[in-house]
Amino acid sequence: xxxxxxxxxxVGGQGxxxxxxxxxxxxxxxxxxxxxxxxxxxSQRGGSVxxxxxxxxxxxxxxxxxxxxxxxxxxxxxxxxxxxxxxxxGAKVITNTQQVNPMPVIVGxxxxxxxxxxxxxxxxxxxxxxxxxxxxxEAGNSKAVNLVLLGRLSKYFDFTDEEWMTAIEQSVPxxxxxxxxxAFELGRNA
Amino acid sequence: xxxxxxxxxxxxxxxxxAGCSFVSSYPGTPSTEITxxxxxxxxxxxxxxPNEKVAMESAFxxxxxxxxxxxxxxxxxxxxxxxxxxxxxxxxxxxxxVIGVADDAGMHSSQNEQDSRHYAKAAKIPMLEPSDSxxxxxxxxxxxxxxxxxxTAVLLKMCTRVSHSQSVVETGERKEFFKPYEKxxxxxxxxxxxxxxxxxxxxERTKAxxxxxxxxxxxxxxxxxxxxxxxxxxxxxxxxxxEVFGNTYPVYKLGMVWPLPVKAIKNLAEKVEKxxxxxxxxxxxxxxxxxxxxxxxxxxxxxxIDELSxxxxxxxxxxxxxxxxxxxENIPNRPPVMCAGCPHRSLFYTLKKNKLNxxxxxxxxxxxxxxxxxxxxxxxCMGASVSGLxxxxxxxxxESRSVAVIGxxxxxxSGVTGLINVAYNDSNSxxxxxxxxxxxxxxxxxxxxxxxxxxxDPAAKIDLEALCRAIGIKRVRVIDPYDLAQCNExxxxxxxxxxxxxxxxxxxxxxxxxxxxxxxxTVDKEKCRNCKMCMQIGCPAISITDGKAKIDNTLCTGCGVxxxxxxxxxxxxx
Numbered sequence: 001x002x003x004x005x006x007x008x009x010x011v012g013g014q015g016x017x018x019x020x021x022x023x024x025x026x027x028x029x030x031x032x033x034x035x036x037x038x039x040x041x042x043s044q045r046g047g048s049v050x051x052x053x054x055x056x057x058x059x060x061x062x063x064x065x066x067x068x069x070x071x072x073x074x075x076x077x078x079x080x081x082x083x084x085x086x087x088x089x090g091a092k093v094i095t096n097t098q099q100v101n102p103m104p105v106i107v108g109x110x111x112x113x114x115x116x117x118x119x120x121x122x123x124x125x126x127x128x129x130x131x132x133x134x135x136x137x138e139a140g141n142s143k144a145v146n147l148v149l150l151g152r153l154s155k156y157f158d159f160t161d162e163e164w165m166t167a168i169e170q171s172v173p174x175x176x177x178x179x180x181x182x183a184f185e186l187g188r189n190a
Numbered sequence: 191x192x193x194x195x196x197x198x199x200x201x202x203x204x205x206x207x208a209g210c211s212f213v214s215s216y217p218g219t220p221s222t223e224i225t226x227x228x229x230x231x232x233x234x235x236x237x238x239x240p241n242e243k244v245a246m247e248s249a250f251x252x253x254x255x256x257x258x259x260x261x262x263x264x265x266x267x268x269x270x271x272x273x274x275x276x277x278x279x280x281x282x283x284x285x286x287x288v289i290g291v292a293d294d295a296g297m298h299s300s301q302n303e304q305d306s307r308h309y310a311k312a313a314k315i316p317m318l319e320p321s322d323s324x325x326x327x328x329x330x331x332x333x334x335x336x337x338x339x340x341x342t343a344v345l346l347k348m349c350t351r352v353s354h355s356q357s358v359v360e361t362g363e364r365k366e367f368f369k370p371y372e373k374x375x376x377x378x379x380x381x382x383x384x385x386x387x388x389x390x391x392x393x394e395r396t397k398a399x400x401x402x403x404x405x406x407x408x409x410x411x412x413x414x415x416x417x418x419x420x421x422x423x424x425x426x427x428x429x430x431x432x433e434v435f436g437n438t439y440p441v442y443k444l445g446m447v448w449p450l451p452v453k454a455i456k457n458l459a460e461k462v463e464k465x466x467x468x469x470x471x472x473x474x475x476x477x478x479x480x481x482x483x484x485x486x487x488x489x490x491x492x493x494x495i496d497e498l499s500x501x502x503x504x505x506x507x508x509x510x511x512x513x514x515x516x517x518x519e520n521i522p523n524r525p526p527v528m529c530a531g532c533p534h535r536s537l538f539y540t541l542k543k544n545k546l547n548x549x550x551x552x553x554x555x556x557x558x559x560x561x562x563x564x565x566x567x568x569x570x571c572m573g574a575s576v577s578g579l580x581x582x583x584x585x586x587x588x589e590s591r592s593v594a595v596i597g598x599x600x601x602x603x604s605g606v607t608g609l610i611n612v613a614y615n616d617s618n619s620x621x622x623x624x625x626x627x628x629x630x631x632x633x634x635x636x637x638x639x640x641x642x643x644x645x646x647d648p649a650a651k652i653d654l655e656a657l658c659r660a661i662g663i664k665r666v667r668v669i670d671p672y673d674l675a676q677c678n679e680x681x682x683x684x685x686x687x688x689x690x691x692x693x694x695x696x697x698x699x700x701x702x703x704x705x706x707x708x709x710x711x712t713v714d715k716e717k718c719r720n721c722k723m724c725m726q727i728g729c730p731a732i733s734i735t736d737g738k739a740k741i742d743n744t745l746c747t748g749c750g751v752x753x754x755x756x757x758x759x760x761x762x763x764x
Contacts, residue, residue: 012526024194024356034194035322036356039298045557046730047526060433062322062355062426065501067512082521087514102524106733107562107725110522123515142744 001032003056005064006153009083010075011100012049018171019073019146020051026159026167027055037062046103048079071156073149075132076100081116084125093125094152096132096145128152135186141176144183151187195359197352200323201262201290202227203359204330208286209367210260211235212252214245216603217632218264219299220353221292225262226635229644233364238635238644241572241603242267246274246289250343253287254378256369258334262290265306266571270604272309278343279313280388281378285369286337288330289315292348295470296497299631301552301569303495305471310345310448314392316399317345317448318408319425323357329445332408334367340395340402347447349470351426351497400449408445409454414438420462422455422475422486426498427468433500434509450478459484466491466507470498528557530731531700531707531747533671534624537595538565539727539751540677546685547592549582551575551600554630554699558595562728566595573604576621577611584617590685594621599629599637602652606661612690613662620684620691623654624671627698634702658692665691672697674754700747708748708764713739717760724752724761 006023010016017038024036032055039049052064066085072093074080080095087093097117104110113119117129130152136144147168154164165181172180195203201224205213213236215225229236239245245261252259263271268291278287291309294300310317318333320326326348333344376384403409414420416438423431424444431441442458444450459465459479467476467488476488491506492498501511528535538558541548542565550556550566551574559566568578575594583589596605601623612619629635636642641651658666665687669680677695684691698705710731718738725732731745732752739760753761 011524028192028194028358034356034358036194037351038196038354038356045526045529045554046524048524059357060429061500062351062357062429063499065499065511067501067514069514078521078524081517081519082524085514085516088512091514101730101733102522103527103560103728103730104522104525106730107728108734109561110520113519113521116517116519119517119519123517125515 001056003054003059005069006053006071006073007064007069007083007086008051008053008073009079010049011079012045012047014075015143015146016049016051016075019150020053022150022167022171023053025170026163029163029166030159032056033059035059035062048082050083071153073153075145075149077116078102078112081113081120084120084123087125091126092156093120093127094149095127095129096149097129098131098133098145130187130190132187135190136183139183139186140179144180147180147183148187151184152190154184154188192358192360194356195323196223196356197320197323197326197348197354198223199227200326200359201330201346201348202231203361204327205260206231206234207327207362207364208258208331208334209365210258210288210334212249212257212259213237213261214239214248215262216240216242216245216267217629217635218267218292219632220294220350221262221264221267221290221348222632222635223353224290225644228260236644238637240638242271243273246271246278249287249289250274250278250283253283253285254371256285256371258286258367260288260290262292264300265291265293265304266300266302267291268306268309270572275309275315275343276313277380279315280380280385280392282341283337283343284371285367286334287343288333288337288346289343290346290348292350292353293471294350296350298350301571303471305474306345306347307447307474308472314396315343315345315448316340316446317347318445319347319447320352320445321425321428321443322352322355324359325445326352327359327361329408340399342395347425349425396449400452403446403449403451404454406446409451410443410445411454411458412437412441412443414440417462419464419466420458421466421468422458422479423468424475425470427470430498430500430503431468434504434507444475447475450475452482455479455482455484459486468492468498468503525560526557527560527728527730528554529700530729530745531749533626533695533697533700534558535563535727535729536674536751537622537624537671537677537695538563540674540681541565541593541595543678544681545591546681547582547588549575549579549592549594551594551596551605552631553597553600555595555597555624562726572600573608576605576608579619579621580608580612580615580617583619584615589618592619593681593685594619595624596621597630598623598625598627598639598654599635601654602638606657609658609663609692610661616690618688618690620681620693622693622695625654625694625696628702630699634699654694663690663692665689666694668694668696670697671695672749672751674751700749708750710743710746710748711741711750711753711761711763713741714760714762717758719758719760721757723755723757726755727751
């Protein structure tokens with residue numbers, strides 16, 4: 001199988017590490033070779049963060065380069081727009097429509113671009129946009145955005161419900177399990 | 191059982207399996223998780239040392255005592271530990287000693303992108319370099335075998351992409367190791383008479399290691415189907431070459447990057463039409479090839495700046511790479527910022543307001559350099575704020591308008607020696623210790639000021655005030671940085687004083703689990719006049735929407751600093 005590439009992007013502190021951990025667990029049970037690359041340290045402090053998840057028969061590079069991503073899963077709208085050059089032909093962007101202003105916007109040095117979903121679509125990008133924050137709140141906690149987005153991503157893969165649920169059980173603390181499962185379902189069915 | 195493991199965790203696993211029982215490190219991205227992960231094994235004693243020099247010397251002592259030992263650091267940490275490194279090269283070891291060093295090409299979280307391989311060559315110490323997590327386990331264990339067989343410390347070089355990537359590994363069992371200490375003054379007391387006898391041994395050792403490099407399974411020639419080109423590479427660069435070319439051309443993958451083989455490289459050069467060295471940062475392997483008379487292509491193709499990637503390797507070797515669509519829209523940057531509730535913020539606001547020269551240091555608070563706070567003049571290396579300020583101030587007129595800012599952990603690392611110089615050579619400097627009770631930037635590690643050790647147990651806690659006084663600083667005061675008036679008063683008074691002083695700005699990091707946050711502030715829209723005073727502190731929780739201040743409830747910790755800036759009483763909090 002040719003290597004599949006998923007980029008998970010967002011703002012430092014939004015919980016993208018859990019999403020990549022969960023994906024990694026699931027893919028491992030399917031027998032794939034996997035590489036997951038994270039960024040630690042200074043970039044975590046509210047900056048733009050990227051996690052690369054790659055799987056296939058044999059994966060060499062730990063990173064995803066421009067023109068290679070099959071999916072971008074984005075926790076924040078501006079961040080999905082930042083990385084469109086990484087998409088390969090026919091790739092999909094799954095993005096939360098939540099907007100988090102970066103510091104240049106907060107201090108008035110730049111403006112948060114309007115209608116980004118439309119602009120991405122106009123550029124020929126296949127965008128699946130959803131209000132993951134509201135769905136996470138509906139599930140019981142705004143921090144469950146990661147599971148909502150994974151639920152949405154699951155629509156595009158052939159893995160069974162049971163396989164996803166096992167991976168969720170292995171990745172979240174027991175007391176938040178039901179909440180996370182609900183968030184996953186809401187994302188999957190939204 | 192197969193599992194996914196972070197490169198750094200894999201090093202820790204390798205240490206465990208190798209029977210390593212002593213680890214001493216100072217945190218530094220991207221090396222930190224090695225020591226955090228190894229601390230979870232009951233069989234391994236692990237600690238945070240105040241700095242890398244102490245860590246390496248402690249690890250050496252443990253090796254001497256008969257236990258396989260280890261220390262980890264980032265590339266710039268090896269500069270701090272360079273002093274013991276160069277002489278441990280002469281003494282050799284008793285039980286195996288492995289030194290982990292993690293480079294940061296691309297400077298994801300560093301102040302330079304120096305190439306640690308030069309240290310291996312300069313100190314005459316072998317260096318292994320894994321390219322994924324499975325190799326990180328294997329090479330760590332092999333490093334101990336080399337260390338004991340050749341009587342030398344061994345450097346284990348990681349880099350951001352290997353340290354912070356998870357890949358598939360299989361784990362093994364732990365084998366305990368102990369080799370009793372025997373006194374040997376000629377080997378371990380490096381005074382000239384003894385060291386002169388040790389130096390030839392070091393040179394012979396390098397020759398023996400070069401022979402080992404020729405046939406070691408660490409260095410592997412992977413055959414290709416065409417000899418039009420051939421590659422010599424290592425670490426993550428190897429992964430990029432394989433990603434682009436698969437099994438088309440022969441690839442000589444080096445797991446040991448110092449000393450480098452001679453015959454094996456010459457043999458490959460004869461076989462292929464064009465030999466290409468792919469390596470990140472400096473042309474280290476390339477220079478070796480040149481020195482043995484082998485023509486290679488390297489840095490004339492690949493830059494010595496920044497990380498490589500599969501696209502860079504492909505395009506620089508003439509292969510076409512495609513790119514997804516870019517939006518014509520200008521996408522604003524999202525630089526890292528000080529967190530909402532960060533106790534450093536108000537202090538930097540005070541320094542900016544007073545238009546001071548600020549000699550900065552290494553930590554989260556380096557973010558005080560970016561707008562809107564923009565209150566920093568220099569950042570060099572750990573501790574350089576305090577010693578730099580001394581030089582900046584001494585016999586100059588700067589002393590009344592210049593300060594040093596340094597975090598608690600950085601102060602313990604190497605700021606304290608600078609403060610001794612301030613006191614001893616009396617430069618009338620004002621040093622501000624930003625005591626947030628944790629090593630923040632690298633992700634919350636304990637240090638000698640926190641009262642806890644790496645394993646989370648209670649530990650001796652340095653009394654910073656008493657330490658500063660013992661050094662000879664008479665003016666030592668503690669302030670709460672959330673109180674802007676107190677910050678301002680302290681800074682003004684200490685700068686006006688005619689003697690050296692220390693201000694300890696004390697409040698725990700807002701992200702620490704035990705720190706209780708206040709309720710988020712609210713905005714009285716009637717009173718808000720859009721003066722944007724609250725925007726001066728660069729808090730990510732505050733923005734202006736429709737001409738009024740707006741507080742992000744999910745971010746605001748209720749620290750109340752913005753409230754103190756509002757002249758119209760528009761911000762409400764408890």
